[in-house]
Amino acid sequence: MPINFGIIGTNWITHSFIKGAQSTSKWNLAAVYSRKEETAKEFAARYEGQKIALYTSLSDLANDTNITTVYIASPNIMHYEQAKQMLSAGKNVIVEKPSCSTPDELDDLFKTAKEHGVTLIEAFRHIQEANFKILKNSIEKLGTIYGASITYAQYSSRYEKVLAGEVPNIFNLEMGGGALVDLGVYCVAAAIDLFGAPSDSQYFPVKIATGADGAGKLILMYPNFSVYLCHSKIYNSDTVNEIYGEKGTLVVPSITDVESVVWWDAKTKGREELAGGKEPVELNLKEEAAEFARVIEEGDREALSRYEKLSRDVLGVLWKARMDNGLVFAGGK
Structure with a gap:
């Protein structure tokens, strides 16, 4: 049923x-x-x-x-x-x-x-995508990880309202808005799902007229490498996402709706497509919905434990980034 x-x-x-x-x-x-x-x-x-x-x-x-x-x-x-x-x-x-x-x-x-x-x-819909899972399973190809860069920057038409003196919810701290929690969270969740929770982090926001962050750069520090995250709702970027390692580089065009995963071999200089094709955009939440139904029906405690830890780790990074930069929501949150 x-x-x-x-x-x-x-x-x-x-x-x-x-x-x-x-x-x-x-x-x-x-x-x-x-x-x-x-x-x-x-x-x-x-x-x-x-x-x-x-x-x-x-x-x-x-x-x-x-x-x-x-x-x-x-x-x-x-x-x-x-x-x-x-x-x-x-x-x-x-x-x-x-x-x-x-x-x-x-x-x-x-x-x-x-x-x-x-x-x-x-x-977190993107971590349930089949191609994202292929990316995650391909991390072992890198050998020693040297770092990564992940970008999600899309200009929001609602920013035009900000420029006109209005305060739409997505850019309103009283409503829990801002670029970090709207788009940056995709980057954070992707990085933590791929590499685990960072040992430290530092956020560099671009604050706009509403007091919220319209864009920002977030650095996640790990014991032997760092991950650079860039997100924005006030400008666009077509920058690809890359994970760098001793044996090569993994490249994806976007961190959500992942169209392909490409492996660049450092030794041979050759390129190999590891994944291609994806669900149509109009069904881009199908994979997460299927997984959530499975978890609920089966009572999969192991999966629920993983998802709980991911949520805790992601929110820990978001909370620190906001508190470090005075991005306080309603009620002092």
């Missing part, structure tokens, strides 16, 4: 998750929450022929016994309270990155999940 799930957050990424999830035949959209009934109706209307309950009350969603899992893609600052409420009601929760604002919040969510015998997973 498909997993009946509800959603909190009626934006484009929620539609992407639903499309990917339902294409696996493992998921069934059964509830939509929005503060406004009209918004919930408009969102659900895109899924004709499905029986979807509409809610304007989080308590009512939490009390719906037909819903076993809730996907949360609301503004960042709301993740903790909403996830806490759903977990406490005995729902599995998939929460979009970043999971929370602080390590203490994340600790509490994992504690609540364990107390109620349910699952909490943070949605």
Whole structure:
């Protein structure tokens, strides 16, 4: 039987998750929450022929016994309270990155999940991509690792609102916004999934008029190498991503929606394509949805433990970077 799930957050990424999830035949959209009934109706209307309950009350969603899992893609600052409420009601929760604002919040969510015998997973979609997994499995080809550079920089049309004197949520510290937690988190999660947690890190943000970071450079330090991360929502970059080693270099064109993985052999100077082809962009969350369904259905504690550690390690880096640079969210978070 498909997993009946509800959603909190009626934006484009929620539609992407639903499309990917339902294409696996493992998921069934059964509830939509929005503060406004009209918004919930408009969102659900895109899924004709499905029986979807509409809610304007989080308590009512939490009390719906037909819903076993809730996907949360609301503004960042709301993740903790909403996830806490759903977990406490005995729902599995998939929460979009970043999971929370602080390590203490994340600790509490994992504690609540364990107390109620349910699952909490943070949605780092890119690490579930087949080609990203090929990249990860190819690390051993490098021999001694010398370093890496990972970039994710896309100009946001919402920056134009900032230039016009407005404060959109994505650039609003009060809403948990900023480039680091929006795009930089993909770079951080990729690096930590590939190399583990760093021994230290240092962030160099580009602060914009709202007080948030519109871009930044983050250096992750490991005992014998460092990883350079670049992210931005105020400019574009076509820079490829590379991992450098004694025996060669691994190259990918982008750290999400990975189209190819190329191995450059230092000795022969030859190039070999290790991976090519990928899910269509409109289904770029299919792989993570399939994995999350598997983990929930099988109760795969080993996988859940890995994902929990990744979430903790990533948030630890984000938290340090923000606190070091005065990028404080609402409530001093």
